Amino acid sequence: MKYIILQRALNYLFEVHQIDTQLLDGKVIYFSLQDLPIKVNFVCTNERIFVTNNTDATSDVNIKLHLSSFLALIRGQSLAELLRQDKIIIHGDIKTAQLLVDLLQQIEFDFEEELSKYTGDAVAYKVGKIMKKFKSSDNSSTSIKDKITKFIIAPKLFH
Amino acid sequence: MKKTTHFGFKDVATEDKQGMVRSIFDSVASKYNLMNDVLSFGTHRLWKHYTIATSNVKVGDKVLDIAGGTGDLARAFKKKVGYSGQVVLSDINAAMLSEGRKNLINNGTTDVQFVQLNGEQIPFVSGSFDCVSIAFGLRNVTDKDQCIREMYRILKPGGCLLILEFSKTDIVLLEKCYDFYSFNVMPQLGKIIANDEDSYQYLAESIRKHPNQEILKQMVLDAGFGACEYHNLSGGIVALHKGIKI
Ligand SMILES: C[S@@+](CC[C@H](N)C(=O)[O-])C[C@H]1O[C@@H](n2cnc3c(N)ncnc32)[C@H](O)[C@@H]1O
Numbered sequence: 001m002k003y004i005i006l007q008r009a010l011n012y013l014f015e016v017h018q019i020d021t022q023l024l025d026g027k028v029i030y031f032s033l034q035d036l037p038i039k040v041n042f043v044c045t046n047e048r049i050f051v052t053n054n055t056d057a058t059s060d061v062n063i064k065l066h067l068s069s070f071l072a073l074i075r076g077q078s079l080a081e082l083l084r085q086d087k088i089i090i091h092g093d094i095k096t097a098q099l100l101v102d103l104l105q106q107i108e109f110d111f112e113e114e115l116s117k118y119t120g121d122a123v124a125y126k127v128g129k130i131m132k133k134f135k136s137s138d139n140s141s142t143s144i145k146d147k148i149t150k151f152i153i154a155p156k157l158f159h
Numbered sequence: 160m161k162k163t164t165h166f167g168f169k170d171v172a173t174e175d176k177q178g179m180v181r182s183i184f185d186s187v188a189s190k191y192n193l194m195n196d197v198l199s200f201g202t203h204r205l206w207k208h209y210t211i212a213t214s215n216v217k218v219g220d221k222v223l224d225i226a227g228g229t230g231d232l233a234r235a236f237k238k239k240v241g242y243s244g245q246v247v248l249s250d251i252n253a254a255m256l257s258e259g260r261k262n263l264i265n266n267g268t269t270d271v272q273f274v275q276l277n278g279e280q281i282p283f284v285s286g287s288f289d290c291v292s293i294a295f296g297l298r299n300v301t302d303k304d305q306c307i308r309e310m311y312r313i314l315k316p317g318g319c320l321l322i323l324e325f326s327k328t329d330i331v332l333l334e335k336c337y338d339f340y341s342f343n344v345m346p347q348l349g350k351i352i353a354n355d356e357d358s359y360q361y362l363a364e365s366i367r368k369h370p371n372q373e374i375l376k377q378m379v380l381d382a383g384f385g386a387c388e389y390h391n392l393s394g395g396i397v398a399l400h401k402g403i404k405i
Contacts, residue, residue: 004212011215025317026405028386043386043403046289046317048215050403054388 003040007051010042013107014049021047021103027096030059035066042100061092063100073101164301167364176301177277181252183358184228184299188254190353192229192262197352198345198359204231206397207294210323211235213390213401219243220289223313225278225306226250226296230259234268236290242270249274250296278306283313290314294323298369307382314404320384322375325366326391326398333394341366372398 014021024044032039041057043050065073065088073082079101082088090097162173171179187194195203210232216222218241224233226249233248240246248263248271250256260273276282278293278300291310300306310320328334341363349359370378372389375398379387385405389398 004209007215008212011217015217028405041386043405045403045405046315046319048217048317050215050319050386050401052386052388052401052403053390054386057386 002038003051003053006040007049010049010051014103017107019103019106021049023099024049024096024103027061027093027099028057028059029096029100030062032062032064033067033070034064059092061090061094061096063097064089074104074107076105165365165368167361167368173301177251180299180301183361184252185254186355187353187358188252188258190355191255191258194349194353194359195229197348202393203295206323206392206399207231207235209390209392210292210294210321210399211239213399214239214290214292214321215319216240216290221245221247221287222290222292223247223249223281223283223288225276225281225291225293225310226299227292227294228252228255228259228296230263230268230271232292232294233259233271234263234266236292237268237271245272246270247272247274249276251275251277279309281309281313285312286315286318288313288315288318290319290321292321292323294321295325297322297324298365303370304378304382307378311382311384311402311404316404318404320379320400320402320404322379322400322402324375324398324400325369326375326395327371328391328393328395330394333396337396372400375400 013019021044025047027044029042029044030039031042039053041052041054041059043052043057065082069082069087072087073079079088079098083090163170164173164176165171166176166179184191214236216236216239218239220240221244222233222236222240224230224236224247227233228250230248233246237244237246248256248259250259253275256273256275263269263271274282278296279302291314293306293310297303297306307320307322314320328337342360345363346356346360349362350356353359369375372391372395376387376389379400379402382402383404384402387400387402389400391398
């Protein structure tokens with residue numbers, strides 16, 4: 001189920017932010033978050049991204065990192081810097097990895113606005129619940145962004 | 160010597176299978192929806208819902224549903240692709256296709272095309288669809304490899320194949336219960352509700368003859384798909400295979 005949620009979330013975010021994924025067309029990216037049970041292939045093709053659990057397929061690049069480094073990347077930290085600090089392991093075509101990071105960094109999360117477009121959908125329901133919880137405790141937008149990101153990639157943490 | 164294939168547990172001449180499958184679906188067409196709900200306790204709707212959720216189909220896409228029968232997937236796909244997209248509901252059997260047409264109209268779904276076709280020889284040009292699906296149909300097709308190759312051919316580069324089909328569970332207790340249910344309860348329900356025990360006996364047998372998850376995955380890869388994964392549903396009683404043409 002988490003693969004479907006991740007696939008929907010990614011495609012949705014790329015679509016609403018009109019982020020062109022064509023530069024990644026035909027690329028297969030193995031992506032693993034080492035502190036979470038997340039090992040997926042992103043198959044970028046036909047103007048969309050498929051998230052598959054079949055990680056034995058050959059990939060153009062393998063990216064392994066911890067959640068904290070992933071969040072740092074999304075917040076704009078440079079890939080080169082994380083590589084220099086050994087916080088990310090990349091095997092294969094580094095240009096593809098950089099392209100993926102560039103796309104992810106283009107996503108401007110404005111969750112409350114986006115949420116309203118998600119009506120009638122399980123993701124929206126869960127995100128909505130989390131938003132309410134966060135609103136009453138912690139309002140900083142960075143924190144909300146981190147938590148939503150965590151939800152998208154590891155929904156079980158919020159059950 | 161004549162080539163043979165299986166029809167349920169029987170061996171029949173390869174050229175006869177298609178006609179025999181046709182008469183099964185001629186006979187069950189009018190009660191098909193009701194029987195589906197009763198026999199699966201409604202679970203087939205969840206399996207189909209999962210299939211749609213995983214499809215990654217978007218507004219404007221072209222989708223072909225093969226062996227689409229009563230049109231459950233076609234209707235859901237139509238909602239996803241919107242007016243700018245196109246959905247084709249197809250089936251080899253005219254009776255099933257006309258049930259599908261009736262269902263879609265009754266549900267207010269218009270703008271779906273209907274085509275009577277054999278999944279082994281799909282009459283569309285290569286590279287014309289974003290997604291092709293076949294739900295509970297592949298096990299009835301005589302030459303499954305040929306059908307998968309055809310689905311590959313008509314997909315655009317990057318297109319997605321979805322095969323929803325009964326499969327094998329490796330949970331021993333579940334398998335035992337399921338066997339008992341399939342061979343003892345299902346045909347009897349078929350007899351009571353649809354007055355057709357034989358067709359539901361065939362249903363149970365054809366499921367057992369269908370390739371398991373790993374074999375079907377290999378068949379999908381052999382047809383040319385660059386990636387294939389499967390998701391077991393209801394403990395593997397059903398599996399969704401997803402192939403991507405890369
Ligand atoms: C069990 S029904 C599935 C209907 C529908 N997809 C669903 O999930 O409810 C199987 C369908 O496969 C169709 N079928 C059998 N052989 C076929 C073939 N060679 N090409 C296309 N359709 C075929 C039958 O006519 C029948 O409608």
